[in-house]
Structures are given as C-alpha cells and as structure tokens.
Amino acid sequence: MTAFIARRLLGLLVTLAAMAALVFWALDILPGNAAQMALGPDAAPEAVRALATQMGLDQPAWSRFLHWxxxxxxxxxxxxxxxxxxxxTLIAERLALTVPLALLAMLLTCVLALAVGVTAAARHRSGTDTTLMAITQIGVAVPNFWxxxxxxxxxAVKLQWFSAGGFDGWDxxxxxxxxxxxxxxxxxxxxxxxxxxRFTRSAVLETLREDYVRTARAKGLSERAILWKHVLRNAAVPVVTVMGLQFAELLAGAIVVENVFTLPGLGRLVFQAIGNRDLPLVRGCVMxxxxxxxxxxxxVDVLYAAIDPRLRGAAR
Known part of the structure; x- marks a missing residue:
C-alpha cells in the first residue's frame, strides 16, 4: 500500500508541475495589456509603463514564469x-464559502444518487425503475443556472422560505x-x-449479474443482504470514479451559480478577476x-485501493 501511494504521489507532483506551466503560458498569451486594463483606457502611457514594470510585464516570459x-x-x-x-488572502476569504457550498452539494448528490440508483437497480424493469430513470433524464438535461x-x-420570491441571494457570513x-x-x-x-x-444503477445491475451473486442466492441469502453486503462494495469502484470527477464539476459550476445567487465565493472572484484581467488573481484561482x-x-485512487485490494496487486 505504501508503494502504491508513493507512485500516486509522484504522479501528482508531475501533474501539478505540468499544470503550473500550462496555467502560466495559457494566460500569458492572452491579448491585451494587464496594466492598461488596471488603470483604464484613459490612463497616461507613462503610468501604464510604470505599472507594467511594477507588475514585471517588461520581463521575458520565461523569467516571469520562473519567478512565479x-x-x-x-x-x-x-x-x-x-x-x-x-x-x-483573497482566495482564503472566498474558500470559506465555496468549500462548504461544494461539500453540501456533494453530500446532496451522493445521498440522492445512491438512493435513486440502488432503488432503480433493485426494482429493475418495474414502474419504479422507469419513473426514476425518466426523472434523472430530465435532471441531466436541466442547466444548473436555469x-x-x-x-x-x-x-425566495413566491414562497419566501429562503433569501434570493447574498451571504452574511458564518458569524x-x-x-x-x-x-x-x-x-x-x-x-x-x-x-x-x-x-x-444513472451510473450507480448501471454499476449495481452489472454486479448483480456476477457469479458470486448467484451463489449467494443459492445459499439462501435475502436480496437485501446480497445488495448491501456483496453488491454495493464491488459496484463502488466506478461510482467513486464519477464522484471524484463530479466534485471538480461542482467547483467549476459554482462560478455560474454563485453569480446567480450573488454569493461572494471563489467562483464570483474568478469571474471578477477575468473581467478585470487581474492575471495574478486569475493564475492563483485557476491553479x-x-x-x-x-x-x-x-x-480517489487511494480509495480504490482501500475498496478493492486487487487494484494494489495490479499496480505491483
């Protein structure tokens, strides 16, 4: 297990180094002058040049990258x-809102998805299965900002159960x-x-067709015991994969949703930084x-190995 984690850590460091280079160069080639954007279109050329020097924009790109x-x-x-x-400091202030928002959304996602997916798989080809899958199909098609x-x-407007937006802080x-x-x-x-x-339903249905499930049924185990003791653990690997990807999607989706609800989170900070062409802030947020x-x-990789020891053996 230690060697498995060490290899994953090495891959993590290499990925972060590549991401740092990509983030810097992608923002560096954008058109426009960051100093001009900061001072406004009517700023004097001398002031723009002075700010550009202060921001290091007069240095070669490779030099700025090494310093950054x-x-x-x-x-x-x-x-x-x-x-x-x-x-x-700016990012830390905004993370106090965005991280709890993403974690709360992830918790809701897991609870709803597992309940719906397992129920639909357990009642495969029934009216319940058809209804739940129809609802999820509508859910997939609905944009989160709409x-x-x-x-x-x-x-907020009609029932007035919640505020329409804003956040007063945790105080x-x-x-x-x-x-x-x-x-x-x-x-x-x-x-x-x-x-x-939908992924949970597919994973559970695929696992229900395995030979060891038929053996468990032949031994007289109830469907509930088979589902909770044998099926879910083996169906968890593909589900955990999607969960990891979805947490990243939630962080990215927060940029739009935070602007709809006027929440002072990281997503709104990124949006404002892009509008102001604040390159240091954009780089920091994106990184x-x-x-x-x-x-x-x-x-997720470590959790794979904890769920399914066969993955550790395959890595060795």
Whole structure:
C-alpha cells in the first residue's frame, strides 16, 4: 500500500508541475495589456509603463514564469492588481464559502444518487425503475443556472422560505449560513445527482449479474443482504470514479451559480478577476482549482485501493 501511494504521489507532483506551466503560458498569451486594463483606457502611457514594470510585464516570459513558480513553491501567489491585496488572502476569504457550498452539494448528490440508483437497480424493469430513470433524464438535461433561477423564483420570491441571494457570513451561526447555501447547493447537486444515479444503477445491475451473486442466492441469502453486503462494495469502484470527477464539476459550476445567487465565493472572484484581467488573481484561482482536482483524483485512487485490494496487486 505504501508503494502504491508513493507512485500516486509522484504522479501528482508531475501533474501539478505540468499544470503550473500550462496555467502560466495559457494566460500569458492572452491579448491585451494587464496594466492598461488596471488603470483604464484613459490612463497616461507613462503610468501604464510604470505599472507594467511594477507588475514585471517588461520581463521575458520565461523569467516571469520562473519567478512565479519559485514564489508559488513558497506559498506566495502574488498580489492582486485590482484589489491590491495578497492573492492568497483573497482566495482564503472566498474558500470559506465555496468549500462548504461544494461539500453540501456533494453530500446532496451522493445521498440522492445512491438512493435513486440502488432503488432503480433493485426494482429493475418495474414502474419504479422507469419513473426514476425518466426523472434523472430530465435532471441531466436541466442547466444548473436555469434551475437556480427557478429555485429563486419559487422558494425566495413566491414562497419566501429562503433569501434570493447574498451571504452574511458564518458569524450569524452555522444554521443560518447553511440556510443561505441550501438553494445554491440544490441547484449544483441536481444535475450531478441525476448523472451519478444513472451510473450507480448501471454499476449495481452489472454486479448483480456476477457469479458470486448467484451463489449467494443459492445459499439462501435475502436480496437485501446480497445488495448491501456483496453488491454495493464491488459496484463502488466506478461510482467513486464519477464522484471524484463530479466534485471538480461542482467547483467549476459554482462560478455560474454563485453569480446567480450573488454569493461572494471563489467562483464570483474568478469571474471578477477575468473581467478585470487581474492575471495574478486569475493564475492563483485557476491553479488552486487545478490542484483541488488533482488532489481529489489522488484521493480517489487511494480509495480504490482501500475498496478493492486487487487494484494494489495490479499496480505491483
């Protein structure tokens, strides 16, 4: 197990290095002048040149990349050109909202998807199965931003059960904070839960056809015992794969949903940074999101080995 984790860690480090180079060069080749964007179109050329020098834009690209990479290794993401504050400070403030939002949406996704997927598989080719799969098909087709608008109109405007947007912070209490994130989390989770439910149903149905399941039935085990003790563990590997990918999707989807609900999270920060062409802030946010995706994939690989020891043997 130790060797398995060590190999995955090496792959993680190589991936992060490649991502750092890709993020820097992709943003570096964008057209436009970041100093001009920061000062406005009517700024004096001397002021633009002075700010460009201060931001290091007069240096060669490879030199700027090395300075940024060395600073990144020391935990320094630079200073925002539009806010004037350290990028790490701005990101940390926004993560206090985005991470709980993504975790709440992921929790809703897992609970809904597993319940629907297992129920549909256990009642294969019945009316329940057909109805649940029809609902998930609708869920897959619904864009999360459109669902977010419908949730605001129904639960905030008409019923007035929740606020239409905004976030007062966690100082009001955890319950109030989660209440403000409930509608955005539902909007994020609905589509992902529909996708995961269909994958769960397929994985469970495929596992139910295995020989050891027929052997368990021949021994007289109940369908409930077979499902919960034998089938779900073996069907978990493909489901966990999709869960890892979906957490990254939730973080990316938060950019749109946070803007619908005017939440001061990381997604809204990225949107504003792109509009202001704040390259240090955009680099920091994108690199953080890429790092989170890679770390989630690493955690999924380790979880694979914990669920199915055969994967450790295959790696050796």
């Amino acid at each position: 990479l060395l600073a990144l290794l020391h935990g320094d993401l630079g200073t925002s050109a539009s806010y004037g504050d350290p990028v790490s 669902l977010a608008i419908l949730l605001v109109l129904l639960f 009001q209490g955890i319950a109030e904070g989660l209440r403000a994130l409930w509608l955005p989390a539902v909007a994020l989770a609905a589509v992902q839960a529909a996708i995961l439910a 953080l999101l890429a790092t989170l995706v890679v770390l989630v994939n690493f955690a």
